[in-house]
Structures are given as structure tokens and as C-alpha cells.
Amino acid sequence: MSADHPPGLDLDRLRALLDRERPGLVTGPLTGRLIEGGRSNLTYAVTDGTSRWVVRRPPLGHVLATAHDMRREHRVISALHPTRVPVPRPVLLCEDDEVLGAPFYVMEFVEGTPYRTADQLAPLGAERTRNAVLSLVDTLVELHAVDPAEVGLADFGRPEGFLDRQLRRWGKQLDASRNRELAGVDELHAALGRSLPTSQAPAVVHGDYRLDNVLIGEGDRIEAILDWEMSTLGDPLTDLGLLAMYSQPLGMTHSPVSTTAEAPGHPTPAELIERYAERSGRDVSDVNWYTAFAWFKLAVILEGIHYRYTLGQTVGGGFDRIGDLVPVFIDHGLTTLQEG
Incomplete structure (x- = not known):
């Protein structure tokens, strides 16, 4: 495939579908490029030379349908688009495998930058970095303020027993x-189980809420929240705990996992939690449990990557050091839980 016809994206079939379902939307020949790949869903930027769109589809090859559910992603952004939560405008959902070989959806392209590392944030300077990260909290408050029933998401998840299921999973x-x-x-897992908090009112939960899953635009505003594949109805403090975890410097040189926490001006976890509590009105007294759970969850994810590395199933560099990071995450989790 050429650069304009990346694997997994048949532009002729896509054009035919768009012409049929959204006549007049496309005004010229389509070209496309892969924005990101890897273990997650595939994201392509597509243009007719005038307008731009984004196509999301599951990874190539055999995958579990439940792990890469295009209908869920499309449904949640469609429900949230009329609210104050910034998401791309959905264009269409296609569940016909004949078009691209898997279900996919199309949404409008949103201008903005996903900041993935402290080095990428550094040119913004301390004040702009601080403002961008604080706006991340404010946007999370907006998300959690949405009434799921009012936007047609009352059956989007099973909030009852959410934390227990997450921990077992x-x-x-x-x-x-x-x-x-x-x-x-095992000590961390057992301690989390013994001190399971009582969940507050359920909300739409993003599931992987962090700085590099949003697009920052002009004025350091959040233009769109991306990557809704983990979203569900559940305990909103799981999003806050994950954000707090990602905002804690790891204290490691040359870490194989990048965070933005070391960037000058980046607010501390305590500042983010306090701002969330103040703006949401939610009780965050158990937030250390949620943050410790986030450390545990990431430790498990990293151990899975390390396990695949030992089996020779990873591609690319840096995987040889992932295993060294797992004990650091476990220690952070135990310490955070003890502080609660």
C-alpha cells in the first residue's frame, strides 16, 4: 500500500460509502494516512483536499469484538457531542465488514496537539503547562456532570458492583x-479488595483520561477528548485516580514509560484533586484508593507487556526496560494506599 492508501483503509470503498450515506460531503479524491497504530484501535486522517475527517477501526487481524467496539465509541461521542464535553462531531458508523474489513466510524478532524511527554510540554512554559493541565480537570468535571439518562446512555454500563468487577478483572x-x-x-491487590470504597452516583467514565488523550488547541483549551474505547458507566473517581497517578513523577531517569508530570509548571496530584473536588462538589476523601488502584492497573498492564517481551512477541525498542518499571508502580500503589 502507498502512503495515501495505508493498510486497513480502502479509500475507494470509503468514498463510495460516504457518497451514498452523506451525499455532497466529499468533494474530491480521498487520501489518507495512519495517525497511530499499535495495540489499540487504528486511527487514520482522511482528506479530500478541502475537508478532513478521522476514521477509527480495530487493529488488523483477529481481535476480540468486545475489546474494540466501534459502536460503543461512536455511541458515546454521539451522545456527548451536544453537551459541553468537547468531542469530535460524529459523521457515521459502519458495521458492514465488507467496506474496510471491520466495523469503523468516521468523525470530523479536530485541530490540536496531544502532549505525550514532559519534553513536548516544556516549550509551552510553566504557566501555560499549568493552565493546560488544570483545564484537563475542568473538562473531566464537565464529563462527570453529564446525566447519562439525559443523553441516552442510561444503559451504557453496569455501575452496580463496578469497582469490585474492575479489581477482579x-x-x-x-x-x-x-x-x-x-x-x-498480591499484597496491593488484597489491600485494595479489603478497603473497597462505596461508589458515588455513576457517571460516564472515560477509562483512560490523561493529557495525551486530549487535543490542546489555541489558548491552551481542550478541543476534544479522544480514545473512548474504555468508556462506560461507572465510578467517576476512577478517572480522577488515574489522572492523579499520571501526574505523579516516577522518580526514574530514562523511564521507558513517558509521563508529563516532570514538565515545569505541571500541577501536583493534590492540586488536581482539590480542584476537582471544588468544581464537582464530589466527596474525594477516598481518592487515595482510586489512585492506588490506578498504580495497580498500570502495573498489570506493564507486566503484560513485559510478559509478551519475554516471549518475543513485542516489536520495537524500549520493551527490555518495561519489566523494571513494574515494581516501581507496585511500590507507589502500596505507599498511596497506606497514606489513605
Whole structure:
């Protein structure tokens, strides 16, 4: 495939579908490029030379349908688009595998930058970095303020028993990746289970809410929240705990996992939590549990990557050091839980 015809994106079939379902939308020949790939869903930028769109589809090859549910992603952005939550405008959902080989959806292209590392943030300067990250909290408050029933998402998840299911799910993920001793990981899992908080009113939960899953535009505003594949109805403080975790410097030189927390001006986890509490009115007294759970969840994800590396199933550089990071996440989780 050429650069204008990347794998997984048949532009002729896409054009025919758009002409049929959205006549007049496309005014010239389509070209496309892959924005990002990897283990997650594939994202393409497509243009007719005048307008731009984004196509999201599952990874190439056999995948579990539940893990890459295009209908869910399209449904949540369609529901949220009329609200104050910034999401791209949806264009269409296609569940016919004949077009691109898998279900996919199309949405409008949104201008903005996803900041993935502290080095990328640094040119903004301390004040702009601080404002951008604080706006991340404000946007999360807007998301959690949406009444799921009012936007047609009352059945988008099962909030009852949400935390217990999450903890069991990630415990099973850990068991599936066990091939070495990990000091403290079972202790952390058990301690989280013993101190399970009572969830507050359910909300639309993003599931992977962090700076590099939003687009920052002019004026350091959040133009769009992206990557809704983990979204559901559940305990909103899981989003806050994950954001707090990603805002904690790891204290490691040459970490194989990048965070933005070391950028000058980046607010501390405590500042983000306080702002969320003040603006949302929610009780955050159990936030250390949610942050510790986020450390546990990421430790399990990283251990899974390390496990695949030991089996020779990873492609690219940096995977040889992922295993060293797992004990650091476990220690952070134990410390955070003890501080609660």
C-alpha cells in the first residue's frame, strides 16, 4: 500500500460509502494516512483536499469484538457531542465488514496537539503547562456532570458492583501474565479488595483520561477528548485516580514509560484533586484508593507487556526496560494506599 492508501483503509470503498450515506460531503479524491497504530484501535486522517475527517477501526487481524467496539465509541461521542464535553462531531458508523474489513466510524478532524511527554510540554512554559493541565480537570468535571439518562446512555454500563468487577478483572489479567515473582503485587491487590470504597452516583467514565488523550488547541483549551474505547458507566473517581497517578513523577531517569508530570509548571496530584473536588462538589476523601488502584492497573498492564517481551512477541525498542518499571508502580500503589 502507498502512503495515501495505508493498510486497513480502502479509500475507494470509503468514498463510495460516504457518497451514498452523506451525499455532497466529499468533494474530491480521498487520501489518507495512519495517525497511530499499535495495540489499540487504528486511527487514520482522511482528506479530500478541502475537508478532513478521522476514521477509527480495530487493529488488523483477529481481535476480540468486545475489546474494540466501534459502536460503543461512536455511541458515546454521539451522545456527548451536544453537551459541553468537547468531542469530535460524529459523521457515521459502519458495521458492514465488507467496506474496510471491520466495523469503523468516521468523525470530523479536530485541530490540536496531544502532549505525550514532559519534553513536548516544556516549550509551552510553566504557566501555560499549568493552565493546560488544570483545564484537563475542568473538562473531566464537565464529563462527570453529564446525566447519562439525559443523553441516552442510561444503559451504557453496569455501575452496580463496578469497582469490585474492575479489581477482579485486573487481578485476572495479572494472573494471565505471571512468569516471575513480583514483590508486593498480591499484597496491593488484597489491600485494595479489603478497603473497597462505596461508589458515588455513576457517571460516564472515560477509562483512560490523561493529557495525551486530549487535543490542546489555541489558548491552551481542550478541543476534544479522544480514545473512548474504555468508556462506560461507572465510578467517576476512577478517572480522577488515574489522572492523579499520571501526574505523579516516577522518580526514574530514562523511564521507558513517558509521563508529563516532570514538565515545569505541571500541577501536583493534590492540586488536581482539590480542584476537582471544588468544581464537582464530589466527596474525594477516598481518592487515595482510586489512585492506588490506578498504580495497580498500570502495573498489570506493564507486566503484560513485559510478559509478551519475554516471549518475543513485542516489536520495537524500549520493551527490555518495561519489566523494571513494574515494581516501581507496585511500590507507589502500596505507599498511596497506606497514606489513605
